[in-house]
Amino acid sequence: MDQNNPFLSPPTAARTFGFFVDGQWREGGEHFERASPGHGTPVTRTVRCSVDDLNAAVCAARNAFEDRRWSGLSGAGRGGVLLRAAEILRRRRDEIAYWEALENGKPIAQARGEIDHCIACFEVGAGAARMLHGDSFNSLGDDLFGMVLREPIGVVGLITPWNFPFLILCERVPFILASGCTMVVKPSEVTSATTLLLAEVLTEAGLPAGVYNVITGSGRVIGQALSEHPDVDMLSFTGSTAVGRSCVHAAADSNFKKLGLELGGKNPIIVFADSDLEDAADGAAFGISFNTGQCCVSSSRLIVERSVAAEFEKLLVEKMKKIRVGDPLDGATQVGAITTEAQNATILDYIARGKADGATLLTGGGAVDLGRGQYIAPTLFSGVSRDMAIARDEIFGPVLCSMHFDTVEDAIQLANDTVYGLAASVWTKNIDKALTVSRRVRAGRFWVNTIMAGGPEMPLGGFKQSGWGREAGIYGVEEYTQVKSVHVEIGKRTHWIA
Structure with missing residues (x-):
């Protein structure tokens, strides 16, 4: 072991976390205690949130989107927050890797490498925020000019799995933020700590309140309610194909929200x-x-x-x-x-x-x-x-x-x-x-001639029953936008009524 690193053994007592809504930490009643799969000892306690807690988080994200406190910033402004987040992650790398290894069971060396990848995701997201653009059509004749705008889709629900709690989170969050969206995140109940720690990081980086919200709890209660929520404009889910299929049904039965799905593989x-x-x-x-x-x-x-x-x-x-x-x-x-x-x-x-x-x-x-x-x-x-x-x-x-x-x-x-x-x-x-x-x-x-290589510049996603949509890179920013066509008439209108 690295004797210069303070994170060498499990904690003597489980760390208790609140949940994060509208820029504030909140406490709950019932908690879920997580034992380290590598050691068998309790390491974290997280809140079993209620559907009311989720509704409050969606409301906060909606308000933050509608008043344009985030989407109204320039790409450079959003990119600046993401770059500051990358620097804070670099400073807190070993700490975040420690909690990731404790809850998930993955080797600490791998966890540190994953945090490095996450830092790169925020850096790429910062650049993508500045590069996101639409298009123009100067081919409609002298009387008409066309523009194609990319606008943030709105409130995004993000459900992440237990196998890569922080890496999969960070392959999405900076790109969702780069697009101008706000979000509500539901991490796996057994690996929630690092998703909550990211709330600290983003707050310190200057992200406005209400843009990033975290609700903890079970998939059957909170995950299902998030996928069905009528005020969520898009849901990004990573997990099994079976649960992905249920997300499709939930979206169809609620508000036809857009879906991004990264599902199973063989x-x-x-x-x-x-x-x-x-x-x-x-x-x-x-x-x-x-x-x-x-x-x-x-x-x-x-x-x-x-x-x-x-x-x-x-x-x-x-x-x-x-x-x-x-x-x-x-x-x-x-x-x-x-x-x-x-x-x-x-x-x-x-x-x-x-x-x-x-x-x-x-x-x-x-x-x-x-x-x-x-x-x-x-x-x-x-x-x-x-x-x-x-x-x-x-x-x-x-x-x-x-x-x-x-x-x-x-x-x-x-x-x-x-x-x-x-x-x-x-x-x-x-x-x-x-x-x-x-x-x-x-x-x-x-x-x-390689395996699992590459960086966040490249898109991620699957064919067939492995999912819909793409994450990371400029594709991952565009995934969280919708396209609007704008037509501008030039000069005097030719009247329909003489």
Whole structure:
């Protein structure tokens, strides 16, 4: 461990948080106590807010939008607040990473890296606020001039998941703010701390009251009410496809609010015989083990050319056995704890199903006993057929299933054989193969000879049942705007009535 860092062990008592509405911290009655999945000890207490609390937050966001205290600022003005937020995040990086690791169970080194990415999101958002623009049409003849305006959509409801509580928050918040919108955020009940800490950061950065509001509580109560709320103009939800489908119904049954959905994935990693196999093995091990596989873009389906499959799987097993599973607060840990007890049970159940269905377990395959907390070893199955549950369902854990192919067409067909289309990667030194596969595999994010690379300049989002819309970069700002056409008559009107 880094002995110069004060955040080395769990707190001696759980920290109590309020919730944040209209620039003020508020207290509630009933609280939810969260235990660290890596240590089993209580670390935070957050309010179980009521629907009345949510209504107050939506009202605050509506007032802040309508009086133009935020949307009426110039792009430079909004960008200045976002840049100051980035600097405050840089100063508080280790503190925020600490609470992220405690509640989520992810390794502290990974959490710090995620905060660095979040800082970049605010910096990119600041630039995007200044660059957002519409268009003009000087082609309507001498008597008419056309303009296309991009205007903020209004009040945004933002529901974030437990697997990347701060990263997914920050891949949205600065871009929503850059557009001029106001928002109400509902974090996962088990990982609310860092979303609440961002309220402190944004307030210090100069964000006006009412623009960023946080309501904590359960998805069934608060999340459902937010998705149904008639005064919310857009809902951004990240989570399972099943819950995303319920958001669609809620939007249709309320006010036809716009939706941004980043949902499930069962993402292929395609390895050709002509690739650098050691690089590809390292990429595959990282892609399934990062964030303990609790990652919507994790590469959970290995599709490897048959002629090198045995050799590649051997390399991969060697890599996966060296992965350091351990205490999230240990700086050397690469794979931390499974975030919730329910998810831990789900992953272990899928591993059992893989064995029962006849897949060959090559490494991992069970819990890791560290004396406290809940941990699962990175797991690799071979001999997997496309009809097995482990090949079709999003497990959301460190479980990789290997399937083999003979031709480029076979690889593409296997990669597309899923209801999802969130992410994919291909490993080859042949540019023709790389371009062919990247163009024909249906996924919103694609990596060639790398995995989970890139920055917030690039858009995020999925195809098929992996979601609607795009986040991050200028696309992510435009997502939270609506387009208005303006026609300006020039000169004397030709009268309809003589």
